[in-house]
Amino acid sequence: xxxxxxxxxxxxxxxxxxxxxxxxxxxxxxxxxxxxxxxxxxxxxxxxxxxxxxxxxxxxxxxxxxxxxxxxxxxxxxxxxxxxxxxxxxxxxxxxxxxxxxxxxxxxxxxxxxxxxxxxxxxxxxxxxxxxxxxxxxxxxxxxxxxxxxxxxxxxxxxxxxxxxxxxxxxxxxxxxxxxxxxxxxxxxxxxxxxxxxxxxxxxxxxxxxxxxxxxxxxxxxxxxxxxxxxxxxxxxxxxxxxxxxxxxxxxxxxxxxxxxxxxxxxxxxxxxxxxxxxxxxxxxxxxxxxxxxxxxxxxxxxxxxxxxxxxxxxxxxxxxxxxxxxxxxxxxxxxxxxxxxxxxxxxxxxxxxxxxxxxxxxxxxxxxxxxxxxxxxxxxxxxxxxxxxxxxxxxxxxxxxxxxxxxxxxxxxxxxxx
Numbered sequence: 001x002x003x004x005x006x007x008x009x010x011x012x013x014x015x016x017x018x019x020x021x022x023x024x025x026x027x028x029x030x031x032x033x034x035x036x037x038x039x040x041x042x043x044x045x046x047x048x049x050x051x052x053x054x055x056x057x058x059x060x061x062x063x064x065x066x067x068x069x070x071x072x073x074x075x076x077x078x079x080x081x082x083x084x085x086x087x088x089x090x091x092x093x094x095x096x097x098x099x100x101x102x103x104x105x106x107x108x109x110x111x112x113x114x115x116x117x118x119x120x121x122x123x124x125x126x127x128x129x130x131x132x133x134x135x136x137x138x139x140x141x142x143x144x145x146x147x148x149x150x151x152x153x154x155x156x157x158x159x160x161x162x163x164x165x166x167x168x169x170x171x172x173x174x175x176x177x178x179x180x181x182x183x184x185x186x187x188x189x190x191x192x193x194x195x196x197x198x199x200x201x202x203x204x205x206x207x208x209x210x211x212x213x214x215x216x217x218x219x220x221x222x223x224x225x226x227x228x229x230x231x232x233x234x235x236x237x238x239x240x241x242x243x244x245x246x247x248x249x250x251x252x253x254x255x256x257x258x259x260x261x262x263x264x265x266x267x268x269x270x271x272x273x274x275x276x277x278x279x280x281x282x283x284x285x286x287x288x289x290x291x292x293x294x295x296x297x298x299x300x301x302x303x304x305x306x307x308x309x310x311x312x313x314x315x316x317x318x319x320x321x322x323x324x325x326x327x328x329x330x331x332x333x334x335x336x337x338x339x340x341x342x343x344x345x346x347x348x349x350x351x352x353x354x355x356x357x358x359x360x361x362x363x364x365x366x367x368x369x370x371x372x373x374x375x376x377x378x379x380x381x382x383x384x385x386x387x388x389x390x391x392x393x394x395x396x397x398x399x400x401x402x403x404x405x406x407x408x409x410x411x412x413x414x415x416x417x418x419x
Contacts, residue, residue, distance in 0.1 A: 251271065310417055337395055
């Protein structure tokens with residue numbers, strides 16, 4: 001009778017699964033042994049002439065609101081020598097400016113030490129910033145240095161530069177009594193800004209930066225003059241493309257029943273849906289831009305809209321879509337050159353709508369730029385003019401930069417907001 005151990009050995013030999021597992025274990029152990037051997041054989045240099053290769057230029061970061069975390073920036077640290085280097089420590093010149101540094105997976109707290117870089121290898125460094133209040137109206141630079149001290153005693157550094165900007169913060173702010181805000185300081189809006197019924201918020205010459213989930217709800221009255229409403233991302237999606245040129249950065253304005261929205265010489269852009277007006281609401285815009293929105297530019301049902309010398313441009317939905325509304329468009333420009341996805345018409349006049357249109361300039365990629373419900377009287381041709389792309393000063397589809405002023409001596413002269 002065979003010994004039990006021999007029988008077990010034969011079973012392992014005959015079982016393909018067992019053989020495969022044994023091979024994997026063998027190769028795994030062999031790999032570990034080889035790595036250990038290589039590590040033991042690695043030669044470290046302490047020559048002061050053997051240095052790291054660091055970025056030549058200053059790592060430049062974008063502007064960030066004080067107290068808010070920046071985007072994450074990265075750069076590589078290379079050891080182009082044949083021998084390995086030991087970094088004795090990595091530290092910041094000043095550890096109180098709000099920079100957070102991660103080197104090869106380890107955060108500075110406040111330093112790290114004993115980092116090894118094999119010959120021909122590299123490390124990835126991550127940089128973030130949450131800057132303290134600066135006490136200034138304008139953005140100010142925040143300069144820092146990241147120091148690498150080698151085992152040889154040699155010291156190298158990378159310069160870091162960002163800008164910090166103090167802002168007034170509105171977090172789920174509710175306006176329940178008349179209030180006037182006129183400030184050069186940016187206003188950072190998080191959550192929902194609500195103007196209650198019976199209250200009036202007057203905004204003069206300021207900029208509201210809305211976080212990605214932030215919105216403005218008007219139940220009372222909003223009066224804005226010379227105001228910009230936009231997203232709060234101050235950095236770039238790509239080196240050539242600021243987030244401010246991307247739609248859907250915040251939620252937009254909702255004008256509820258009985259709410260009144262009055263905007264003069266304002267700029268609303270980069271929202272999901274620019275303005276939504278409910279039944280009984282009133283929207284009066286003069287010299288105002290509603291640009292680059294991921295839904296409709298303006299969507300209204302049962303509201304009264306009066307737009308005078310306004311620019312509505314670039315929306316994934318319609319620039320203006322209305323139903324059961326009273327609409328007046330005087331010397332307005334509707335330019336539908338939205339660059340992403342399938343765009344809707346420039347103007348949609350839905351069922352139950354009455355309108356007055358005078359010297360409207362309309363343009364876009366599509367041939368049919370006006371959609372009218374069969375129950376609505378067609379727009380008379382003399383009330384509007386369809387422009388060509390070449391009529392405008394600039395339509396840069398690569399960098400998403402637009403200037404819808406008219407070039408001199410075009411057939412579109414006399415129509416639109418920039419006559």
